[in-house]
Amino acid sequence: RKEVEQDPGPFNVPEGATVAFNCTYSNSASQSFFWYRQDCRKEPKLLMSVYSSGNEDGRFTAQLNRASQYISLLIRDSKLSDSATYLCVVNPANDYKLSFGAGTTVTVRA
């Protein structure tokens, strides 16, 4: 079983819509969780960290469910510029190494 699994999508949504997707992780001892955004042929960029209590950053909301071992990302009022691949990233052992999901592709259409 992979350490981090994501639905690859693509999620095709109209501008202004809400889109949400999850990511599951296998190591119950994982301590840190992140969502990164990666544009085509570019490096990943940190979108937001995911905290136990859930957190919001503008139109983006991240949730952590430790019992079911998944994190989620919700994007409200989608913009064309939100089109990207969203990488779920987990720090399984709190030793600086990160495990990456393969990414969920979101395409926002006009």
Added chain:
Amino acid sequence: GAVVSQHPSRVICKSGTSVKIECRSLDFQATTMFWYRQFPKKSLMLMATSNEGSKATYEQGVEKDKFLINHASLTLSTLTVTSAHPEDSSFYICSASVTGGQRETQYFGPGTRLLVL
């Protein structure tokens, strides 16, 4: 966020040659840097952890003699792909850790696209 640079951004080389990729932390010191490789539509795979002043730690299946890592200073790590072959063609990305409170965050360089002919 912290700034990490990589050079070159892309390189095309002949099979059998060696290619050096530099990763620099521009506005902070990084005792630990990481090297990843990403094939098209696949997730980033950690190749090795680069520690300033000591030997790199390689992930299982990564040949240390083929992928030479040197972390000579707190702001520079280099990855040398020796005797490159077409199957080494990939997107190589470095990252550096920054600690904020109790949380480590990794910031990525812009990546180096390697094409071996």
